[in-house]
Amino acid sequence: MPDFVREALDSRSLRAAYEARPPYQRNDYLLWINKVKREDTKLRHLEQMLAELEAGNVYMGMKWNG
Incomplete structure:
Protein backbone atom coordinates (compact mmCIF):
# COMPACT_ATOMS: atom_id res chain seq x y z
CA MET A 1 0.00 0.00 0.00
CA PRO A 2 1.46 3.39 -0.95
CA ASP A 3 2.23 5.76 1.90
CA PHE A 4 -0.23 8.41 0.71
CA VAL A 5 -3.09 5.89 0.82
CA ARG A 6 -2.07 4.64 4.27
CA GLU A 7 -1.85 8.21 5.56
CA ALA A 8 -5.27 9.09 4.13
CA LEU A 9 -6.87 6.02 5.73
CA ASP A 10 -5.26 6.78 9.08
CA SER A 11 -6.09 10.49 9.04
CA ARG A 12 -9.78 9.72 8.49
CA SER A 13 -9.78 6.71 10.85
CA LEU A 14 -10.77 4.37 8.03
CA ARG A 15 -8.05 1.73 8.31
CA ALA A 16 -10.38 -0.74 10.07
CA ALA A 17 -13.09 -0.19 7.45
CA TYR A 18 -10.53 -0.81 4.71
CA GLU A 19 -9.18 -3.95 6.39
CA ALA A 20 -12.74 -5.27 6.86
CA ARG A 21 -13.31 -5.29 3.09
CA MET A 60 -16.74 1.22 -6.81
CA GLY A 61 -19.89 3.27 -7.18
CA MET A 62 -22.19 0.27 -6.73
CA LYS A 63 -24.35 -0.80 -3.83
CA TRP A 64 -22.57 -3.36 -1.66
CA ASN A 65 -24.03 -5.44 1.15
CA GLY A 66 -20.96 -6.23 3.18
Missing part, protein backbone atom coordinates in the same frame (compact mmCIF):
# COMPACT_ATOMS: atom_id res chain seq x y z
CA PRO A 22 -12.64 -8.54 1.20
CA PRO A 23 -9.14 -8.87 -0.26
CA TYR A 24 -10.39 -8.48 -3.84
CA GLN A 25 -11.89 -5.08 -2.97
CA ARG A 26 -8.74 -3.88 -1.23
CA ASN A 27 -6.68 -4.95 -4.25
CA ASP A 28 -9.13 -3.36 -6.71
CA TYR A 29 -9.02 -0.05 -4.87
CA LEU A 30 -5.22 0.05 -4.78
CA LEU A 31 -4.87 -0.87 -8.44
CA TRP A 32 -7.53 1.63 -9.44
CA ILE A 33 -5.78 4.42 -7.53
CA ASN A 34 -2.26 3.59 -8.67
CA LYS A 35 -2.76 2.67 -12.32
CA VAL A 36 -3.50 6.24 -13.40
CA LYS A 37 -0.71 8.61 -14.32
CA ARG A 38 -2.15 12.00 -13.40
CA GLU A 39 -1.87 13.02 -9.78
CA ASP A 40 -5.27 14.74 -9.74
CA THR A 41 -6.91 11.53 -10.95
CA LYS A 42 -5.13 9.51 -8.25
CA LEU A 43 -6.42 11.89 -5.62
CA ARG A 44 -9.95 11.75 -7.04
CA HIS A 45 -9.91 7.96 -6.94
CA LEU A 46 -8.51 8.04 -3.40
CA GLU A 47 -11.26 10.40 -2.29
CA GLN A 48 -13.93 8.15 -3.81
CA MET A 49 -12.50 5.14 -1.99
CA LEU A 50 -12.49 7.03 1.31
CA ALA A 51 -16.06 8.23 0.81
CA GLU A 52 -17.19 4.69 0.00
CA LEU A 53 -15.49 3.33 3.09
CA GLU A 54 -17.19 5.99 5.18
CA ALA A 55 -20.57 5.15 3.68
CA GLY A 56 -19.93 1.46 4.21
CA ASN A 57 -22.44 0.17 1.68
CA VAL A 58 -20.80 1.21 -1.57
CA TYR A 59 -18.03 -0.41 -3.62
